[in-house]
Amino acid sequence: MTEFMSRREIILQEAARLFREKGYPGSNLRELARRAGIRGGSIYHRFASKQEILFQLMDQTMSDMIERLSERLTGAATPLEQLRRAVQFHIEYHIAGPDQTCITDEELRNLEPENYLKVVAKRDIYQEIIEDILSAGKAEQGWRLDEPKLYSRALIKMCGGVATWFKAEGELSIAQIAEAYADLLCNGLLPR
Amino acid sequence: MTEFMSRREIILQEAARLFREKGYPGSNLRELARRAGIRGGSIYHRFASKQEILFQLMDQTMSDMIERLSERLTGAATPLEQLRRAVQFHIEYHIAGPDQTCITDEELRNLEPENYLKVVAKRDIYQEIIEDILSAGKAEQGWRLDEPKLYSRALIKMCGGVATWFKAEGELSIAQIAEAYADLLCNGLLPR
DNA sequence: ATGCTAAACTAACAAACGTTAGGTTGTTTA
């Protein structure tokens, strides 16, 4: 895995793991360096500060999420199919890179104001993609919802939350979980 | 508000606010003391350590949540009515004391092993109360679900998440949010 | 008044932290 990664990428990956374990303020650069196979001070050859590592991690993850969700939605004809794909994607992505996504979900408060605004802007874009699906479902299919934002938040929380408890060796596969949650939301929204 | 609280309770309340703002490792006892109206060292007259403050906060909150949820469920005849009340309670409680509940939801990793086990045990009890509602709904009413745990987690994440974005001056009331989410779950689970 | 106790204070500790300066190594470039 790590053989083809630049040291910069190794540091970012190990930072995601460490920050997820102990939180950003609870993590220190000496341990991060140790995990990345270098000494403490050497991190500053790649990053200007601890804060920059957190920002790069979150900003990069949000950009990637927006791009990949958009890809996944192309070719989905109906809002219903789009919703299913969004649920599936959000869960899969959170489980594929649980460290990066958990950081991005939970460390917003530790970003300095300038960085905070940038990441929140991208988070809002992602959320709006899902809101647009819900709005389309309401307009075209008569889904039973008033405030799309209410449901995009529900989707993001319940699907993103999977990363906090999912175990690969558990009884449920990712596909099963994604299907169950997609069914729950679709049945909950569709007119009876 | 604070006139009738013991200093110990003031410290706990301010700790909840501070820990929610900056996280447990990002908070320091001098600032906590300042907010509680005393000096740094004086905290140790009430608490043995920073860790004990976090533990008391989380343990107390979990006990209270279990007790109040149980109260709220008594007298609810059907699983459907129980589910609605659980959704309502979980949202209301998270918004009434957003600091305490957000800490309890997010700072588990910062508990020392012994304390961790105690709090997780109570969290599991709370989760099982909700699982039991879902199991009863399946057995008695034919709700469309396989793994109750999957849905208790969904409920807890989406309803607890409300505390992260709810604004009292916003357009939606607590009652409206609770109703929308209860409808979503009930319609999603009920047989069509 | 005296002594007792709870509750707060001040000041300092040792450790850990982010960060920086300056040196060493090894590879590429002219």
Next chain:
DNA sequence: TAAACAACCTAACGTTTGTTAGTTTAGCAT
């Protein structure tokens, strides 16, 4: 071969941290 550069190292800096020890204050019972 020499110069240049990137990558990493070591060692230290100033600050902040949780925590402790010893002291002062205020209220209450004797």
